Amino acid sequence: MKLLPLALCATALSVPALAQQAAPAPTAPPKLLVVISVDQFSADLFAEYRRHFTGGFARLQDGAVFPSGYQSHAATETCPGHSTITTGARPARTGIIANDWVDLKTAREDKTVYCAEDENVPGSTSSKYTVSDKHLLVPTLGERMKAWNPASRVVSVAGKDRAAVMMGGHKVDELWWWDAGAYRTYAGRPTPPVVAQVNALVGARYAAPAAAVAVPPQCAARDRAVAIGAGKSVGTGHFERDGNNARLYRASPQFDAATLALAAGLIREMKLGQGAAPDIISIGASATDYVGHTYGTEGAEMCGQLLSLDRDLGDFFAVLDRSGVDYAVALTADHGGTDLPERHREDAVPGAVRTTADLNAKTIGTAIAAKLGLKGQLLRGGNFGDIWVDPTLTAAQRKTVIAEGVKAFAAHPQVQAVFTAEQIAATPLSKAPPETWSLLERARASYNPLRSGAFVVALKPRITPIVDPTKGYVATHGSFWDYDRRVPMLFWRKGMVGFEQPLSVETVDIAPTLAGLIGLPLKPGDVDGRCLDLVAGPASSCPN
Template sequence: MKLLAPFAAAALALAAATPAMAQQSAPAAALPATPPRLIVVISVDQFSADLFAEYRAQFGSGFARLMTGAVFPAGYQSHAATETCPGHSTILSGDHPSRTGIIANDWTDFAAPRADKRVYCAEDESVSGTDSEHYTVSDKHLKVPTLGEWMKAVDPQSRVVSVAGKDRAAVMMGGHKVDELWWWDGKAFVSYAGRAAPEAVTRINAATSARIAEAQPALNLPGFCQARSRAIPLGGNKTVGDGRFARAAGDAKAFRASPELDDAVLALGAKLATDMKLGQQGHTDLLILGASATDYVGHSYGTEGSEMCLQLLSLDQTLGQLFEALDRTGVDYQVVLTADHGGHDLPERHREHAAPTEQRIAADVTSGAIGRALAAKLGLAGAVLAGGPGGDVYVSPAVPQAKRAAVLAEAVKLYAANPQVQAVFTRAQIEATPVAHTPPETWSLLERARASYDPQRSGDLVVALKPRVTPILDPVGGYVATHGSFWDYDRRVPILFWRKGMVGFEQPLSVETVDIAPTLAALIKVPVPVEIDGRCLDLDAGPGDSCK
C-alpha cells in the first residue's frame, strides 16, 4: 500500500547516502550489554493512547518495528495543561511543567516589556518589536536541563540534533545546548538567527519547496479508512471527515496539515544524522524528531475521519523509511516514540458515535464574559480577567488591591456555578497541595493542576472544564477539535522503546513521559545531574535491570 507520492522515499534516500556498515548479530541477552551509540527520540504530536489502540493492528512498517520492543500503552502526560509546549518539555527533562516552567503554550505576564502581555512559551519577549504572534524563538523560558545537556556534561563531544514541525517541539526537547536545531516555519526549515544552514537543510528545503509548488492529488483511500470516511457538517459550507489531502499547487498551509510535513521532518532528521555521522564517531549522540502533522490534522479535521486514518498510515510508512535509512548506516541506535499530549475528536461526530453529551464551550465561560459580570457586580471598569477559558486565569493588575480578594472570591463562585465547569482552584489551594507520587491515573484534579503550576507564571485561578467540553466556540472559521484538558483522553499517550537485539514486552500499567529521560540516561550510562520527577524504567525483559 503506497499512500504518498515518492517525496519521502527520495528524500530519505538522500539521507541514506552514507555507505552501509556491517551490522553485528543480536546478542542473546534480553537487552544488549553495550550502550547504544545513537538515541533517537520521536514525538508524534497529538498521538493519543486511544489512537494507538485504534490503529496498532493496522500498522505494518515503522510502528510495527517499535511494537516488538518495550511497549507502554498507558503512558501519561500527567499534568493538567495538556498542550504542545508543556508536553514536549517533559519528554527529555524528566520533569513535570511545575519544574520546567512551561505551564502552557502561552501565559499572561503583566510585567512583559511590551503592550502584548501574552508570552509564548518558546520566545524572547524582551526583543523589541515582537509580540506573541510575531516572536523571536528562544529557549529562555525552559528552566531545566535536558538529556542532551546531561550527555554533553559527561562528554562534550556528544552531539544533539533537534528537528521538528514546530519551533516549540524542537526547542523544548533539544534544550539549551544543541548542535543543530531546525523547525518548519510554514515555508521552510529555519533556525535561530545567524545559524548557517548545513547542506542537508538546503537540500531538504529545496525538495520541500518543489513539492509544495506541485499540486497534490487526493491520496488513495485504503479499505480500513473507507469506513471512517464520512462528511460531518459543521455549519455554513464547512465539512470535515472525508478528506484525502488533495492540495492545490503552492498551498503551504495545506501541506502543513498533511502527511507531507512529517515526511519532510523525518527526511531532514535522517539526512542530518547521516551527514553528521551521528553515532559513528566514538561518542553517543542524540537525534530528536518532532512529527507535528498529526496535531495539525487533529485540529483541522478531528481524530476519527479519513484524514487521521490517512495521516497515521502514512506516518507508519515514513517511520519505516527512517528506520531503514538508519539501518543502512550500521549504527546501533535506540528509539523511543511518544507524544506530547492526546486529543479529542469534534463534538459533532462524537454525538453521532454514541456520545450525546459532547458539546462545544459556551460564550459565558470565557474570561471576558466572567470578567464583565465581575465588573458589573463590583463596580469595576476595564478588563478584569485574562486567560482562560479553561486553564490559567489572571486577575488584571488594574484591579485595585483592595478589591482583588473580592474579585477572586466572586470569580470562583461564577466559574463554579457554570454548568460547563468541573472545578476552579485558587493559587492558595494549588500551593497547599503536595506533589503527587502515586500512579498518574489516580491523581485528583488538584494534583494534576499542581503538576502544571509555576508560581511566577501560573494564573490566579486554574479552571477545569467538564469532560467532553471542547473549548472551541465556533468550528467554522478555524480549528474544529483540540486538546488541553485535565482528562485522560488528553493525558494518555503511548511510550514505545525499541533497539535491535532487545527482547520485547508489554507493560499495561501506567508510566509517565517524565520517565523517558532517566530511562535513556541509564542506557547510555549518563548520570542524572539534578533532582527530577521521573524514574528509570527497566527495559530488560529478563531478570536484569537496565536501570543499574
C-alpha cells in the same frame, strides 16, 4: 499515501547498504539516542490503529511497549508536553505551564507570552516572535550528556519551533523547525548542505498543489462527511490542497515525511552515533496534531495520516539500519486529543458538546467589573486553564475579583472545578500512579508560581473549548482528562527482547530511562521521573 519520502531517500537520505544479519542482544550502551514525539498521538489512537501498523510503529511494538504513558499534568498542550520528554521534569519544574501565558507586568503592549519566544526582542509579539529557549528552566537530557561528555552532539528537528526547542534545550549543535516553506534555525547560524538540499526539495513540493490521494482500504469505513455547520463538513478530506498553503500542508502526511527526511539527513551528514561519545537527536512529528485539529481524530484523514507516518517511520529506521549505527529509540507524544463533538454525537457519545460563547474570561470579567463598579479588563485567559487577574487592583480588590471569578466559572454548567493558586500551591506533588491523581493534583503538576494564573478552570469531560468549528480548528486537547493525558511510550533497540507493560508510567520517565541506557549518572532530585527497566528478565537497564 506515499507522498514524499521516496524522492528524499534517493538523495538526502541515501547511505551505503550493509549486509543484514541476526541481531545479538545488546550489551554495550547505544551510540545514538533517537527520541520521537508524535504530536497528539493519544493512547486511544495507538490502541485503535496498532493492529494496522506494518512499518515503523510495528517495529517499535517489538520492543518495550508502555501503552499507558501519562503526560500526568493538567496543561495537556504542545509546549508543556514536549518540555517533559527529554527533561524528565513536569511543567511545574520546567516552567512551561502552557503554550502561552499572560504576563501582565511586561512592558510591551502584547501581554501574552509564547512559550518559545524572547519577548524582550523589540517589536516582538506572541504571534510574530524570535524563537528562544529562555523560558525552559531545566536542562534536557542532551544538555546533561554534553556536561558529562562534551563530545556528545545534540540535534533537534521538528515541524513546530516549540517542539524542537523544548526537546533540544539550551545547548544544541543543530536545531531546526519548519516555518513559511522551509526549515529554519536561530539567526546567524549556518545552514548545512543537507538542510539546504532538503529545503529545496520540500520547498518545491510545498509550493506545488497536491492532488487528492486514495483512501487506504483500512480507512474506507471512516470516509464519511460529518457536518460542522455553515455548509461545511469534515471526514472526507484526502489531503488535496493548493500550493503554498501552510495550514493544509501542515495537516498532511507530507509534513512528517519531510521532517523525518531532514532528521535522517542530519544523522548521516553529522555521522551521529559514530563518535567516541553517545549522541542524541530529538524529532517532533507535528502533522498528527494538525490533522487532529483540522479534521478530528476519527475520520479518514487521521487514518491516512497514521498509516502514512507508520510507513515513513519504517523508511527512516531502515536508513538508520543501513548506517550500521547502534541506536535506541523512544517514541511518545506530547499529549492526547479527542474527536470533534459532532462526530462523537453520531458515534454514541451524545454528551459531547462545544463550549458556549459566554464561557470565557473576558465576558465573565466584564460582568464582574460591572457588578463591582471597576474598570479595565479584570480577567485574562480563555475559557479554561489559567486565568490571570489585573495586577493594578488593590489587594482587597484582587481578593474580591478572584472570589467572584471563581464563583462565576464554577457556576457554569460546563465547568467541572475551579482551583485557586493558593489551593494548588498548598497541594503536594503526587507520588501515586498518575491515573489515580485528583484534578487538584493534576493542576499542581502544571503550576509554576512565576507564571501560572490566579486560578485554574477545568472543563467537564467531553467539552470541546471551540465555540465555532467553521472558522478554523474543529477539535482540540488541553483538558484535565485522560483522553488528553494518556499517550503511548515505546522503546526499541536492535536485539532487545520485547515486552509489554500495561500499567501506567509517565513521560518524565523517558529521560532517566535513556540516561540509564547510556550510563549517564543522575543525582537524586535531578528529575521527576524514574528509570524504566527495559530488560525483560532479572537484569536491569537502570542503575542500582
